[in-house]
Amino acid sequence: MRINITHKIIFLFILLISTLSIIIGFFSFNYGKQALMIEFDDRAKALVKSLALNCEYPVLFDNKDMLSSIGANVLSLKDVIFCEIRNEKGQVLFKKGIKNKPYNHEYTAVIQTEKVNDVEEGLVLGNGQIRKFEKIGRIQLILSLDNIRDRLLSIQRALILIISLGIIVASMAITLLLRFVLGNPIDKLVTDTRIVSMGNLDYKIVMNTKDEIGSLAIAFNEMLNALKITQNKLIKTEKMTAVVQIVSEAAHEIRNPLMVISSGIYLLKKVICEENPIVPKTIKQIEDAVSRMSLFIEDLLHFSRPIELKMDKVKINEVIKVAISELSEGLFFGVDMKQELADNIPEILADSNRLKQVVVNLVKNAVEAMKEVVGKKLEVRSEKEGNFIKISVSDTGKGIPAEEIASVFDPFHTTKKKGMGLGLSICNRFVEAHGGRIEVESEVGKGTRFVVWLAGETIKEEEK
Amino acid sequence: MPKKICQIICLFITLLLFHNMTCFALEKTTVSVVFSSDMEAYHQAWEGFNEFFKKNGVNLSVSTYNLANDDPETVILRIKKEKPPIVFALGTRALKLLKMRVGEIPIIVCMVINQDEINGANITGVTLSIPTMIKLQWINENLSQTKRIGLIYSIETAELVAKISQDCKKSGYEVVAQKINSGEEITWALQKIASRIDCFLMVPDARIYFPKSIEYLLMEGLKRKFAVIGLSSFYTKAGAFVSFDCDYQDIGRQTAAMAMKILNGQSPTDIPSESPRKTTFSLNLLVAEKIGIKIPPVVIKEAKEVFGR
Ligand SMILES: Nc1ncnc2c1ncn2[C@@H]1O[C@H](COP(=O)(O)OP(=O)(O)OP(=O)(O)O)[C@@H](O)[C@H]1O
Ligand SMILES: [Mg+2]
Numbered sequence: 001m002r003i004n005i006t007h008k009i010i011f012l013f014i015l016l017i018s019t020l021s022i023i024i025g026f027f028s029f030n031y032g033k034q035a036l037m038i039e040f041d042d043r044a045k046a047l048v049k050s051l052a053l054n055c056e057y058p059v060l061f062d063n064k065d066m067l068s069s070i071g072a073n074v075l076s077l078k079d080v081i082f083c084e085i086r087n088e089k090g091q092v093l094f095k096k097g098i099k100n101k102p103y104n105h106e107y108t109a110v111i112q113t114e115k116v117n118d119v120e121e122g123l124v125l126g127n128g129q130i131r132k133f134e135k136i137g138r139i140q141l142i143l144s145l146d147n148i149r150d151r152l153l154s155i156q157r158a159l160i161l162i163i164s165l166g167i168i169v170a171s172m173a174i175t176l177l178l179r180f181v182l183g184n185p186i187d188k189l190v191t192d193t194r195i196v197s198m199g200n201l202d203y204k205i206v207m208n209t210k211d212e213i214g215s216l217a218i219a220f221n222e223m224l225n226a227l228k229i230t231q232n233k234l235i236k237t238e239k240m241t242a243v244v245q246i247v248s249e250a251a252h253e254i255r256n257p258l259m260v261i262s263s264g265i266y267l268l269k270k271v272i273c274e275e276n277p278i279v280p281k282t283i284k285q286i287e288d289a290v291s292r293m294s295l296f297i298e299d300l301l302h303f304s305r306p307i308e309l310k311m312d313k314v315k316i317n318e319v320i321k322v323a324i325s326e327l328s329e330g331l332f333f334g335v336d337m338k339q340e341l342a343d344n345i346p347e348i349l350a351d352s353n354r355l356k357q358v359v360v361n362l363v364k365n366a367v368e369a370m371k372e373v374v375g376k377k378l379e380v381r382s383e384k385e386g387n388f389i390k391i392s393v394s395d396t397g398k399g400i401p402a403e404e405i406a407s408v409f410d411p412f413h414t415t416k417k418k419g420m421g422l423g424l425s426i427c428n429r430f431v432e433a434h435g436g437r438i439e440v441e442s443e444v445g446k447g448t449r450f451v452v453w454l455a456g457e458t459i460k461e462e463e464k
Numbered sequence: 465m466p467k468k469i470c471q472i473i474c475l476f477i478t479l480l481l482f483h484n485m486t487c488f489a490l491e492k493t494t495v496s497v498v499f500s501s502d503m504e505a506y507h508q509a510w511e512g513f514n515e516f517f518k519k520n521g522v523n524l525s526v527s528t529y530n531l532a533n534d535d536p537e538t539v540i541l542r543i544k545k546e547k548p549p550i551v552f553a554l555g556t557r558a559l560k561l562l563k564m565r566v567g568e569i570p571i572i573v574c575m576v577i578n579q580d581e582i583n584g585a586n587i588t589g590v591t592l593s594i595p596t597m598i599k600l601q602w603i604n605e606n607l608s609q610t611k612r613i614g615l616i617y618s619i620e621t622a623e624l625v626a627k628i629s630q631d632c633k634k635s636g637y638e639v640v641a642q643k644i645n646s647g648e649e650i651t652w653a654l655q656k657i658a659s660r661i662d663c664f665l666m667v668p669d670a671r672i673y674f675p676k677s678i679e680y681l682l683m684e685g686l687k688r689k690f691a692v693i694g695l696s697s698f699y700t701k702a703g704a705f706v707s708f709d710c711d712y713q714d715i716g717r718q719t720a721a722m723a724m725k726i727l728n729g730q731s732p733t734d735i736p737s738e739s740p741r742k743t744t745f746s747l748n749l750l751v752a753e754k755i756g757i758k759i760p761p762v763v764i765k766e767a768k769e770v771f772g773r
Contacts, residue, residue: 060676061651115674121556121577121592123668124696125505 006183013178014171021163029152029159036148040079044107047077048141052109059087059111059137067094074141082142085111088135103145111137185213193220201228236410243411243422251297258297262290288326295353307433309351316382316389316454317341319352323359324380331367335376342383346456354430361423362393362450368416369397369448384456391452399444408440427452492525493517493727496548498539498562499530500555500575505712509554509574512716513723520724531557540565550723553589556581563587570732574719575712577668580623582737588726590719590738594708596631598743599665599693602708604635606763607663607691614661614690615641616653621669628665647677654681658688665693666704678702689755697746697769705751709768710740744768 051074058066071083071094081104082097112133116122185207192205201224207217265287272279320341363380370376379394400408407413409428414421424438431438435455442448499506517524527546529539543551543566551566553559553573559581562571573582573589582589603610613632617625622643629639640660642653650672664685666673673681673695682703685692694704722735750772752759764770 057676057680060648061680062648063651113674113676116670121575121668122503123670123673124577124592125503125575126696126698 004183004186006178006186009182010171010175010178013174014167017170017174018167021166025159025163029156032155033152036151040143040145040148041105044079044105044141044143047074047080048107048109048139051141052111052139055085055111055137055139056113059085059093060113062087062093064093070094071096079143079145079147080141081144082140084140085137086140087137093137097142099142101142101144101146103149104142105145107141107143109139110135111139182213185209185217189213189217189220192217196224201231239411243425247422255294255297258290258294262287262294265290285326292326292353292357296357307354307429309354309433311349311351313347314350314352314355315347316345316355316391319355320359320380320382320391323356324363326356327360327363331364332378335367335370335378338377338379340379340381340383342381344384345382345389346384348389348454348456350434350454351430354433358427358430358452359391359393361427362452365423365450366393366395366397366448369399370395371397373397387456389454389456391454392449394447394449396447399446399448400440400442401444405440405442409438492523494525494527494546494548495550495552495723496543496546497526497528497552498543498554498558499528499532500553500557500559501532502530503555506554506575508712509716509719510552512713512718513552513574513720514716515713516717516720516724522724522727531561536561543569550726552719552723559587570726572719572723572726572732574715578624579737586732588722588732588735588737590715590722590740592710592715593668593739594710594743595739596628597635599708600631600635600637602706602745603637603663603693606706606759607757610637610662610691612638612640612661612663614657614664615639615667616650616657616664616672617641617643617667618645618669618671619643620671621667624667628667644672647672647674650677650680654684654688658684658690661690663691663693666695666699668695686751686754691751691755691757700746700748700769701771703748703751705748705755705757707746709744709746711742711744714742715740746771748772 051070054070055067057063058070067085071085074080074083075097080097081101082099083094084092084096085094086092112135115132115134188207189205192203196203196205203224205217205220205224207214265283269280269283269287272283320339324337324339359380363378366378367376370378373396375396377394377396379392381390381392381394383390383392404413404415409424410421411425412421413425428438431452431454436453439451439453440448441451497510499510514524527542527548529542531539539561543562548569551562551569551571553562553571555575556577559571559573559576563584568586571584571587571589573587575592576582576589577592579591579593582591603613615625615628625641629641632639640657642657644650644653664681666681678699679702682692682699685705686703691705692699692703694700694702694707696707697709698707700707718738718741722738725735726732745767746769747759747764747767748771749759749764753772
């Protein structure tokens with residue numbers, strides 16, 4: 001059987017109350033017993049003394065009739081079971097009663113009489129202060145303790161009854177109280193904790209008490225939150241590790257063909273005549289793309305390490321323009337493209353290639369989201385808001401369902417057949433490396449907007 | 465005329481001178497006093513003793529001893545050292561101590577019951593015992609129906625009882641006496657004589673009489689309707705019909721007169737011991753009523769103390 005804490009506390013309380021009551025009961029019983037015994041003793045002593053006084057006359061003059069009437073009187077008194085009167089010579093003058101009962105007390109007193117002092121004129125002049133007593137006999141009384149025992153027994157019984165009743169009532173009261181105050185909240189805490197332990201980290205423990213148990217519930221909830229965050233981070237990190245594994249392998253494979261392509265382009269640039277102006281332009285585009293690609297590969301290779309930014313003075317509007325221009329024009333087919341770039345945007349220290357990559361990825365995603373949509377509108381904006389520079393990419397695409405929105409930045413999260421699900425993940429890393437962040441707002445069927453926030457002020461200060 | 469005045473003046477001067485001479489005669493006399501105990505009666509007697517000397521113009525220088533507090537041997541030693549012209553003993557204890565121990569010093573004694581104790585060449589004094597004749601006379605006058613007088617005694621008082629019996633017979637009374645050994649026997653002794661007596665005369669016998677036996681006697685007297693004649697007013701108060709008392713202060717004076725004689729040079733041997741010269745009696749009217757005795761108011765008036773009124 002499982003003993004819970006409430007039971008333990010109740011048990012302890014009952015133990016305490018019982019011990020206390022038993023001790024108090026024991027002492028009061030003993031006190032009462034003593035008081036009764038003292039009273040009994042006093043009464044008996046007074047009785048035997050007054051009896052001795054009464055017996056002076058009959059013992060002195062050997063009046064047996066008087067003695068037997070005195071004796072009969074005494075024996076009729078409560079508790080007196082035996083009475084014996086002897087004279088000084090030891091002769092029994094009166095004897096009656098039962099002597100050998102188990103519980104009794106014996107009391108004796110000397111019977112004495114006053115005699116005149118040896119000075120004879122005392123008889124005439126009065127005795128003055130000189131008094132002389134002579135022993136003339138002895139009285140023995142035996143008193144039974146049965147009555148006292150009966151009384152003590154009934155007192156004992158009453159005490160036991162009262163104490164047990166008290167213990168029961170107190171225990172019941174304490175049990176109820178503790179069950180209500182302590183037991184229920186603890187039980188609830190236990191069931192709630194069990195629910196959480198079954199994996200439901202979103203569960204919130206609701207506790208109405210404001211005592212320690214309430215605080216415990218609050219602390220528990222806080223712990224749950226922290227656990228959830230850590231767990232999410234852990235999952236991300238796990239995913240990341242996997243990504244790094246795959247990506248670094250892939251990059252390694254890609255790097256060699258890229259080397260071939262870039263050396264091929266180098267040769268082509270030398271060989272191809274410049275009759276057709278499109279050729280060198282295309283070659284240049286290819287060369288740029290390849291170099292960007294190799295950079296990207298490098299990044300991928302360094303995915304696990306912190307990104308090393310090549311900081312330079314960057315004009316954000318330029319970066320946006322270059323990024324869009326680098327995307328193939330076929331991509332924007334049927335798209336109503338709009339650029340609203342603010343003039344007041346300061347130069348910042350940043351890695352232009354990385355930022356370009358961010359813009360490219362966001363624009364690509366936007367266009368892809370509008371593939372099956374009529375009325376494709378794409379807007380790229382740059383503006384200054386306070387100390388921040390804000391780059392936003394909005395589209396009128398299919399939008400992102402609410403439940404997915406939190407995981408769009410996760411690596412390998414994709415809804416596309418040919419997608420890798422790495423685009424936004426890389427964007428997030430780059431922006432975070434710049435000390436900024438990316439936000440998403442989206443409504444299914446209406447469109448999506450990605451906003452990149454970059455710090456403008458800090459760079460200014462660095463310039464100074 | 466001037467001659468006569470001269471004579472008167474001369475007489476006056478001689479009177480004055482004479483008066484002065486008596487004053488000169490007031491010399492200091494040393495007396496040692498030994499009290500047996502602190503009993504009130506002893507002090508009364510001592511007061512009377514003192515009073516007598518003062519009245520007679522003798523200035524007493526007293527060294528007082530009290531056997532209740534003082535060690536008997538030191539008392540003897542100090543008296544021997546002081547060598548007073550007379551030692552005054554109050555009570556039997558003091559007398560018994562001084563007897564034979566103080567040599568030639570005369571001892572004057574009072575407050576002793578037994579006349580036989582006052583024996584010896586240098587001892588004399590006043591006893592406490594009231595003469596039987598006085599008591600019998602009172603009985604004759606006031607208890608006229610009385611014919612038989614009861615007595616209970618022990619070996620201690622055998623002699624005294626013999627004397628009393630003689631006196632009674634002389635006065636025409638029959639004596640019913642019973643000898644017993646101790647006070648406890650008073651019950652059967654009384655049973656034996658109660659029906660044959662009209663009046664019971666107590667004798668100062670410490671062997672027979674103690675509070676419980678006295679109580680028994682007095683109760684029995686009430687029951688059997690005989691008049692008990694007690695030893696002092698205490699007994700009357702306790703339930704005796706009548707008791708005779710002496711005036712303790714007067715005993716003191718009486719003794720002082722005897723002491724004066726000794727101081728003036730008389731030998732104690734020449735001065736016989738005396739009985740108290742002044743006696744009173746006390747009555748218990750309640751007891752009188754119970755045992756059916758009518759007492760005339762004159763007698764009641766005469767009594768020094770009346771109880772049970
Ligand atoms: N503008 C947008 N509108 C609607 N959904 C979007 C938008 N941008 C991203 N998404 C959703 O986010 C997912 C993740 O995008 P991400 O760019 O990280 O990967 P991908 O585009 O699927 O693949 P790739 O690695 O080729 O970019 C997409 O699959 C898409 O479902
Ligand atoms: Mg993408």
